[in-house]
Amino acid sequence: MSAEDLSLSRAMNEGLRKAMEHDPRVLVMGEDVGRLGGVFRVTDGLQKDFGESRVIDTPLAESGIVGTAIGLALRGYRPVCEIQFDGFVFPAFNQITTQLAKMRLRSLGMLELPVVVRIPFGGGIGAAEHHGESPEAYFTHTGGLRVVACSNPSDAYTMIQQAISCPDPVILFEPKRRYWDRARVELDTSGAVPLGRAVVARPGRDVTLLAYGPTVRTCLEAAQADGNRSIEVVDLRSLSPLDEETVLASVRKTGRCVVVHEAPVFSGYGAELAARITERCFYDLQAPVLRVGGFSTPYPPSRLERHYLPDLDRVLDAVDQTMAW
Amino acid sequence: MTIDAARGTPRGTVAEPPPELVQLLTPDGRRVEHPDYDAVFTAQEVRSLYRDLVIVRRLDEEALALARQGELAVWPSLRGQEAAQVGSARALLPGDMAFPSYREHGVAWCRGVDPVRELGSFRGINHAGWDPREHNLHLPTIVIGSQVLHATGYAMGVQRDGAEDAVIAYFGDGATSEGDVNEAFAWAAVQNAPIVFFCQNNQWAISEPTERQSRVPLHRRADGFGFPGVRVDGNDVLACLAVTARALDDARSGLGPTLVEAFTYRMGAHTTTDDPGRYRPRAEAEAWLLKDPVDRVKTHLLSSGAADEAFLAEVEAEAARIGTDMRTRCRELPDPDLDELWDNVYAAEHPLVEDERARFAAYLASFEDVPR
Numbered sequence: 001m002s003a004e005d006l007s008l009s010r011a012m013n014e015g016l017r018k019a020m021e022h023d024p025r026v027l028v029m030g031e032d033v034g035r036l037g038g039v040f041r042v043t044d045g046l047q048k049d050f051g052e053s054r055v056i057d058t059p060l061a062e063s064g065i066v067g068t069a070i071g072l073a074l075r076g077y078r079p080v081c082e083i084q085f086d087g088f089v090f091p092a093f094n095q096i097t098t099q100l101a102k103m104r105l106r107s108l109g110m111l112e113l114p115v116v117v118r119i120p121f122g123g124g125i126g127a128a129e130h131h132g133e134s135p136e137a138y139f140t141h142t143g144g145l146r147v148v149a150c151s152n153p154s155d156a157y158t159m160i161q162q163a164i165s166c167p168d169p170v171i172l173f174e175p176k177r178r179y180w181d182r183a184r185v186e187l188d189t190s191g192a193v194p195l196g197r198a199v200v201a202r203p204g205r206d207v208t209l210l211a212y213g214p215t216v217r218t219c220l221e222a223a224q225a226d227g228n229r230s231i232e233v234v235d236l237r238s239l240s241p242l243d244e245e246t247v248l249a250s251v252r253k254t255g256r257c258v259v260v261h262e263a264p265v266f267s268g269y270g271a272e273l274a275a276r277i278t279e280r281c282f283y284d285l286q287a288p289v290l291r292v293g294g295f296s297t298p299y300p301p302s303r304l305e306r307h308y309l310p311d312l313d314r315v316l317d318a319v320d321q322t323m324a325w
Numbered sequence: 326m327t328i329d330a331a332r333g334t335p336r337g338t339v340a341e342p343p344p345e346l347v348q349l350l351t352p353d354g355r356r357v358e359h360p361d362y363d364a365v366f367t368a369q370e371v372r373s374l375y376r377d378l379v380i381v382r383r384l385d386e387e388a389l390a391l392a393r394q395g396e397l398a399v400w401p402s403l404r405g406q407e408a409a410q411v412g413s414a415r416a417l418l419p420g421d422m423a424f425p426s427y428r429e430h431g432v433a434w435c436r437g438v439d440p441v442r443e444l445g446s447f448r449g450i451n452h453a454g455w456d457p458r459e460h461n462l463h464l465p466t467i468v469i470g471s472q473v474l475h476a477t478g479y480a481m482g483v484q485r486d487g488a489e490d491a492v493i494a495y496f497g498d499g500a501t502s503e504g505d506v507n508e509a510f511a512w513a514a515v516q517n518a519p520i521v522f523f524c525q526n527n528q529w530a531i532s533e534p535t536e537r538q539s540r541v542p543l544h545r546r547a548d549g550f551g552f553p554g555v556r557v558d559g560n561d562v563l564a565c566l567a568v569t570a571r572a573l574d575d576a577r578s579g580l581g582p583t584l585v586e587a588f589t590y591r592m593g594a595h596t597t598t599d600d601p602g603r604y605r606p607r608a609e610a611e612a613w614l615l616k617d618p619v620d621r622v623k624t625h626l627l628s629s630g631a632a633d634e635a636f637l638a639e640v641e642a643e644a645a646r647i648g649t650d651m652r653t654r655c656r657e658l659p660d661p662d663l664d665e666l667w668d669n670v671y672a673a674e675h676p677l678v679e680d681e682r683a684r685f686a687a688y689l690a691s692f693e694d695v696p697r
Contacts, residue, residue, distance in 0.1 A: 027485075053485055059515060064474055064508035071478020074463070077485070079478075091504070098468045099475070106452040107464060109669035143670050143678075167672035196676075241676045 011153035015160035029056040030082030062092035087130025101144030124177035134263035149173040151216035162195040175214035198243035204232030207256040212236040222315040255286040287325030349563040354624025364567035368631035383644035405592030408618030412565025424476035436462040470503030480518035491576040499530025519576035527591035532604035544586035559589030560618040
């Protein structure tokens with residue numbers, strides 16, 4: 001197999017295409033996913049190649065998208081739902097949390113719902129209200145869901161395929177401001193990292209940065225820019241389950257940790273990381289786990305989002321604080 | 326409607342005569358004809374329907390008693406709705422799929438579910454008592470209206486399989502206000518999905534009467550979505566069966582969805598935790614007693630000569646046997662193993678689940694002298 005230079009959007013498209021070719025039960029459904037190819041072009045060309053019965057332009061009803069996907073899964077299909085933007089997932093929140101997440105437990109394991117819900121998330125594209133949010137913690141708080149986030153084209157290509165073949169429901173967060181990032185993508189996924197595992201994106205000795213989705217690149221750039229400290233960057237990839245082994249090994253090595261996400265810090269996913277790391281390796285820590293993220297406000301108008309989103313300077317400021325503790 | 330009256334008369338409110346109710350058996354047990362439903366029922370069929378009605382009512386009475394004795398935490402009685410459930414469920418073919426709410430005990434009986442398996446969730450030992458694939462009856466859904474979208478999606482799957490099965494979604498009058506139900510209507514219409522939306526309008530969503538849900542008769546909701554809506558006498562098992570069978574046939578032959586409004590009455594409380602005396606007049610329930618779904622079939626069987634007193638007694642005795650058996654086995658239902666708390670949350674291994682399971686086991690093990 002060869003490798004190709006692909007954008008994250010295109011890599012996701014190729015991953016979907018491969019999954020649909022591999023398994024005729026895989027369906028794609030959502031608003032504008034067919035004729036238009038999705039507002040981020042992730043499903044571009046799929047309806048042309050696989051037909052309208054497998055790539056379904058749905059009514060504008062997010063609860064309906066997830067609710068009917070559950071029914072299709074009960075009939076043996078493997079639907080991949082696209083929620084057009086993060087802020088539009090809430091009408092589907094009931095179906096995801098009360099139905100999708102619970103069906104396996106409720107049925108004593110008799111029923112499984114291999115449904116994937118793709119959600120472009122995060123800010124930084126100068127968009128209108130409800131187009132820049134990071135709602136991942138709402139979903140990691142719900143048992144029965146697997147919650148993952150890709151940060152680069154290679155992971156987009158493999159993680160979508162792994163999510164589709166997973167017997168559990170998977171919420172896949174896609175970093176919308178990184179859709180046009182390009183990278184070499186290995187098309188043979190046989191040696192790919194499993195869905196639930198984190199990876200060390202950049203090794204270092206002095207401090208660990210924990211990130212996922214769009215902030216992985218932010219952290220890599222910060223680590224690159226810092227000439228004084230050796231900064232390790234861990235791309236979590238999976239939020240539920242959390243790959244504790246990789247995270248704790250890194251923090252035990254460096255003794256310092258900063259979590260970086262776009263979501264509000266208060267009650268955010270970083271709070272779980274900080275608590276868990278503190279419980280598990282208290283005596284390895286040289287400083288408290290610090291968090292860099294959004295403010296505890298609704299997402300601001302886009303002219304203010306550069307202040308809201310963690311950037312290189314805010315990440316390095318937190319690194320300064322933890323080093324000086 | 327005092328608030329509206331103070332502001333003026335709402336436009337679009339029906340000041341029309343009440344809509345026609347499809348009826349084939351009158352409350353006093355007379356078999357009547359309907360121009361759209363020339364169904365023929367043999368004496369054997371009517372006797373068999375009667376048997377189901379009596380058994381379903383008996384099982385409901387037993388479950389109610391079990392709840393009052395503390396054997397069940399709660400029980401939502403179906404009393405009054407036996408004909409709507411038995412009639413519609415008996416119209417299903419084995420390959421058809423049904424999506425119930427939580428009061429569809431009569432549907433479960435007709436789909437061959439062992440009655441004791443319905444009790445587990447109300448006893449608090451599980452969330453589901455049967456294999457939905459074995460009975461083509463999905464698990465009860467408690468969040469109001471959610472299952473109507475599942476049914477619609479399932480029907481889309483039937484279409485994609487090129488199969489000839491139909492799907493039925495059960496819900497109540499209150500559920501017609503839920504977004505999910507309205508999304509399902511829109512969805513099924515544009516997909517032309519093979520589905521029957523079976524609404525049991527039992528007049529009360531806990532304490533709220535149907536006037537709090539809709540300005541128009543519920544079956545007329547279908548008009549705006551572009552498929553037929555029918556109101557049937559929900560206490561008439563023959564009419565419920567005929568109307569549902571027609572709607573299922575239409576679904577199978579590619580004519581798309583139908584909304585059936587079974588006009589019935591919840592004779593009891595919403596559940597055993599409810600007190601209808603706080604919100605509805607006793608006289609209302611007493612008036613509905615005259616339309617009882619079981620009595621009218623009994624009257625019809627006797628007056629038409631389709632059955633005699635001996636048959637009725639035999640059915641009562643059989644219902645009592647099944648009821649006693651359910652009651653006995655309910656008390657014997659074992660509590661779940663602690664491990665079931667973590668089993669089946671995920672299909673594949675999940676480190677957090679395993680970690681919490683192990684830590685809790687260690688915690689319990691720390692109580693050396695406590696028998697487990």
